[in-house]
Amino acid sequence: MNFEAVKAIYRFEMARTWRTLLQSIVSPVVSTSLYFVVFGAAIGSRITEVEGVSYGTFIVPGLVMLSVLTQSITNASFGIYFPKFIGTIYEILSAPVSYFEIVLGYVGAAATKSIILGLIILATAGLFVPLHIQHPVWMLLFLVLTSVTFSLFGFIIGIWADGFEKLQMIPMLIITPLTFLGGSFYSIGMLPQSWQTVALFNPVVYLISGFRWSFYEIADVSLSVSMGMTLSFLVICMTVVWWIFKSGYRLKS
Amino acid sequence: MSPIISVSGLSKTYASGFTALKSINLGIKPGEIFALLGPNGAGKTTLINIICGIANASSGEVLVDGHDIRRDYRTTRSLIGLVPQELHTDAFETVWATVSFSRGLFGKPKNPAHIEKVLKDLSLWDKKDSKIVTLSGGMKRRVMIAKALSHEPQILFLDEPTAGVDVELRKAMWDVVRTLRASGVTIILTTHYIEEAEEMADRVGVINRGEIILVEEKAALMQKLGQKRLKLHLQGKIDAVPTPLAAYNLELAGDGTELIYTYDTRSEHTGITSLLSDLRAAGIRFSDLDTTQSSLEEIFVSLVRA
Missing domain, CATH: 3.30.70 (Alpha-Beta Plaits)
Known part of the structure; x- marks a missing residue:
């Protein structure tokens, strides 16, 4: 195991975060605060409670997930796409590092950033609404698993993308709508029966449901199903990344 | 003396159907400066990329210090430093950070004294805290060399190292290359500047249309041909x-x-x-x-x- 290489990639990526602090941390926190103002205050005044939890408090896990999902994908996809774009990928490919170590460095850094961001957003939420986390270990587990899984997904997008447009396409056109429709701001049970069935095809529903359960013990689907779906997506992403490196797809000619 | 790099029957055909290398056989002696000459598209960079692990070969075998580049990639790659043709750099990193990153990437623990020596040898010491984006083209080229030398390689590939570099800087780089050779580093150089090969190389290989058409001691080549x-x-x-x-x-x-x-x-x-x-x-x-x-x-x- 080339720990020095993993450390070098990880530190390099984390250094980029500190260099772009405004974009990496401040911007998502400001966006989330605005969500609280718009959804929590404006809409929350009309929807007082959801399943016994005040609306402002209810949306906290969904808002954290929204940021964690999009930032995991953005951080990881940009992290690997940028060396491809500027050509410095040659150094990674010619170094004595295994595929696993490359992924560990890039995905580890992207997931770390997302986890830090998720915790900052959680702390920010605490300024707006009273927070109580009933199962902090499960909350952390969901946060870490989601960050890692979607960082892996972002890594795949970064490898696949051959332009900045494609890099933005998946997060903007697929992930954000799925998150909004995945119960970030409402319970699936509030939808008509037919739409509840449709919603179950949205993988983000399971992530938000499990994450919300760790806060308030209320969920749209059972905890085991949420965890199972999260782990399934993790395995799928790992399989695709393994194939990418084995085949050299978009990395090696 | 057994070669430090041994290339046998190496072929490369791209997905487009273009055959860049046709069953190449080549041996590089330890400690020599080998100049690989060839026109554009001859296969020079493809050959280097395969040896360094950036591209996959279609067939054939490459041994570096007796190790197969696919099976023992950790060993072979840690022996090699590569200065690519293009100036690929992280524009917003400092010189010190990018060179240190390269050392870590190649599995070497931190060694500020070595990085300092490399930067001083390449006249980059006073630029160590400068962001790469602020450097001239010639300075960036030196940074690329510094990155390649950061992990103390035994073999150095220089792919068109002095392209776009002024005469003074080119001669300074020749001095660096000679110093490296004197310290036992094997150097493989591709160049369009024939005078560069004439000035520095011990042996010359000529590649054209994916085939090695000649490998000869420079002096003997000039005398013979x-x-x-x-x-x-x-x-x-x-x-x-x-x-x-x-x-x-x-x-x-x-x-x-x-x-x-x-x-x-x-x-x-x-x-x-x-x-x-x-x-x-x-x-x-x-x-x-x-x-x-x-x-x-x-x-x-x-x-x-x-």
């Missing part, structure tokens, strides 16, 4: 080469005051003795003469055109 030119400085001016001398294919130069005779050093009879006799018979006298050897560039051009 080189043509010599005999220049005769005439005592008086002549308007044309006299008819009895037509068989020598003489070239009239210097506004009629010089005659140039080109001959092959490999042939048994150079024709110089008979030329001088025939000149005397034709009443042409000369005050001085000198000979010059064909340059490597002329040899290269003649090979790739063959």
Whole structure:
């Protein structure tokens, strides 16, 4: 195991975060605060409670997930796409590092950033609404698993993308709508029966449901199903990344 | 002496169907400076990329210090430093950070003293805290070399190292390369500047259309393939080469005051003795003469055109 290489990639990526602090941390926190103002205050005044939890408090896990999902994908996809774009990928490919170590460095850094961001957003939420986390270990587990899984997904997008447009396409056109429709701001049970069935095809529903359960013990689907779906997506992403490196797809000619 | 790099039957065909390398066989001796010459698209960079792990070979085998580049990639890659043709750098990183990153990437623990030495050797020490984006093209090229040397490689690939670099900096880089060779580093150099190969290389390989067409000691190559030119400085001016001398294919130069005779050093009879006799018979006298050897560039051009 080339720990020095993993450390070098990880530190390099984390250094980029500190260099772009405004974009990496401040911007998502400001966006989330605005969500609280718009959804929590404006809409929350009309929807007082959801399943016994005040609306402002209810949306906290969904808002954290929204940021964690999009930032995991953005951080990881940009992290690997940028060396491809500027050509410095040659150094990674010619170094004595295994595929696993490359992924560990890039995905580890992207997931770390997302986890830090998720915790900052959680702390920010605490300024707006009273927070109580009933199962902090499960909350952390969901946060870490989601960050890692979607960082892996972002890594795949970064490898696949051959332009900045494609890099933005998946997060903007697929992930954000799925998150909004995945119960970030409402319970699936509030939808008509037919739409509840449709919603179950949205993988983000399971992530938000499990994450919300760790806060308030209320969920749209059972905890085991949420965890199972999260782990399934993790395995799928790992399989695709393994194939990418084995085949050299978009990395090696 | 067993080669430090051994390439056997190496072929590369891209997905587009273009065959960049056709069953290449090549051995690089430890400690030598090997110049790989070839026109654009000849396969130089493809060959380097395969050896360094950036591209996959279609078939064939490459051994670095006896290790297979696929099975023992950790060992082989840690022995190699690569300076690519293009200036690929992280624009917003400092010189120190990017060179240190390269060392870590190659599995070496931090060694500020070594990084300092490399930067000083390449006259980059006063720029160590500068962001790369603020450096000139020549400085960026040095940063690329510093990155390649950061992990103390035994083999250094320099792919067009002095492309776009001014004469002064080019000569400074030649000095760096010579110093590296003196410390035991094997250097493989691709270049368009034939004078670079002529100046520095121990051996020269010529690649064209994906095939190695020649590998030779530079001095032997120049002696074996080189043509010599005999220049005769005439005592008086002549308007044309006299008819009895037509068989020598003489070239009239210097506004009629010089005659140039080109001959092959490999042939048994150079024709110089008979030329001088025939000149005397034709009443042409000369005050001085000198000979010059064909340059490597002329040899290269003649090979790739063959």
